[in-house]
Amino acid sequence: MGSNQSSIRIPKKQQKMTQQELQRQYQRNLSEAQLAEHQQARMALENSASFARSQHHHQDMKQIPGGINGHAPSIITSTANNDSFYHQRTTTIHSTTDGKPATRQNYRWIDGRRHHNTEGAAYIMPNDIDEMDRLHLQHFVIRHAFNGNTRAKFDNKIHKDVLDVGCGPGTWILEMSTEHTETNFTGIDISAVWPTEIRPRNCRFQVVNVLQGLPFEDNTFDFVHQRFLIMGYPAKDWPFVIKELMRVTKPGGIIELTEIPIVSNANGPELTKLMEVLEQGCIARGLDTRAAKKLEGMLREAGIQEVKACHASIPVGAWGAKVGQLMRENSAGMWSSLKGLIKELTGMNDTQYEAMIKRIFVEYEHYKCYVNCYCAWGVKPHPAPHPEESSSSSYNIPATPSSSSTTSPPYLPQPHPQH
Template sequence: MPWWLFRRRVSKGVGGSDPAAQPMRRSVGEVALPRLRGHRRYLDEQPYLLPKDLGEVNRLDFQHYVLRTLLRGNYLAPIEQPRRILDVGCGTGQWAIELAQQFPQAEVIGLDLLQVKVSSSPPANYRFVKGDVLDGLPFESNWFDFVHQRLLFLAIPLSAWPGVVQELVRVTSPGGWIELVEGSSSSSNFAPAGPATQQLIGLIGQLAALRGLDSEGQVMRSLDRYLLEAGLINVQRYPIEIPVGEWGGRLGSLMAIDVCEGIKAISAPVAARFGLSEQEVLDLLDQANHEWNELRTSYSLAVACAQKPAAS
């Protein structure tokens, strides 16, 4: 049966939890279009820190290729022949489209607040669905064999993470797998970090904290705990260090470009919040970029995957 016959309306908070425990969000159908601020477009009424525009589309596709190179593939979970795959916070949809091509027998869905890029010839087994995991996923329980979520630490409030993981578990089929990939806006994720790096990432962390986002790397450190507390088994965690800068060869150079473009994308909000000019933020970024090569800096990521117990 087609997937849309199994949509459900979510009338409570994430995972159907008590609305008093988690603030209600307006429905995703009411999410405002990105609003121009400076020369970038950002979503209003959302904790998401990064813009939603063509520049961010290009960066996200670039970041996808960096991560695929790093992981030597698109995932680490030991999946075999999934029938249904869900990518939560799919961004440009590139990861999901590649999974649809890899598993042509599977139905693959990319979910996000907005469809920021429309592929001219997507695989027939790929679909985009507008949705917000903070409002609950618009799918029936026990439906997907593989659920993937990547780099939403600048999108999901820290307090919402346990409930979000519970919601991912709800839609995962018994015996299916969940994979989470996360980093952090904490300066401790850059090691060693010079003074410009610490100052710049510290400003970003403060801005994230003001929006209720994780500013100290708690999410990245807690991925396996979230999965265990949600009742999953075969939990595996993979800490990953990525070189940042030309000192790290091709991968390091690519990662430095991604980090720089990500910071440029939020330079205007950072400058506005802390009384700086945008050029001052960009100058700080230039100094940090030099530090990465001088100090041979690496950035920390974590991948965690786990399996939902088979039905008894």
């Protein structure tokens, strides 16, 4: 699982590993987090000493129906404010790229959760261990929904330099760099929460606030990947971000964007109210809560060509079989991460918030809630030829898979409309 990846420690005698040995070891760690095995890994993690819950909390969680293998998701309780746990994990998750341990001055704390303290950054989610665990899980669900790590065709013979924007704990980029060993991968994020002790040598990370511009030369990357920054970019800055992504992409290179709308679909009355509060709170902070549905249009407006788009409907809850259970667990982590914000917006206390979340998890099953994940990708055009050059000059565009506008996963009986 993702958390196991970031907590690995290398014995001194193994620190001088060859590239091949390192990639084999990392691949073994990645395989532990596959969807078919994730449930057992999560159970083992939750039963470990570092993630021990009180007996009272355990009894509360039993009230939530449909727990994974009898284990209900951890909705409220967080280990982010557990000081001993924090220090245990800072040996592998850092706030700098030079391997020096993180300092608390780099962060701010909201309702016991650690957040970035980057001036000018709008991202509202935490950057602590619990949130990184959720992002790992979310990655595996999305990869399953889209049948791979990219929707655009990735060709390691063409795509030699890749940028992952908003890489978080690095799950996507670490998988890709392990699989494509001849390609150079660069991951950027406002918080350095990626593993530093075990990672392929063709993978590097850098702390960057995209809203201040990308620190790369024009035409640097063959493939630019970005996802899940709907809660990080103000609405007014999306055009600037797309232009920056386009600027650092080589002519003929691909840009791929993936987002999930803040508001889910087929919500019950309790979840509808909560989503309205969350959406208004995000709008008040300048975020575009509907940006996920605008990805295709934003790429076209920026001048990207050969634009394609699709979406996958993903169930939330045990009604959607294994992937629905995992998405429900992702939702549990999300509501834990958003607890401080929701309490601020509503004035609720901890007890009221926990009770509301329990009712929402009942609604997930009763109303068959689901989310739509949107993806759009396209090609940066070559500069227009000078008048003296042949107007018939052409360039090769990597083939992209043919797809309809909707991806209907096998675990849903019917495709859902794009709400």
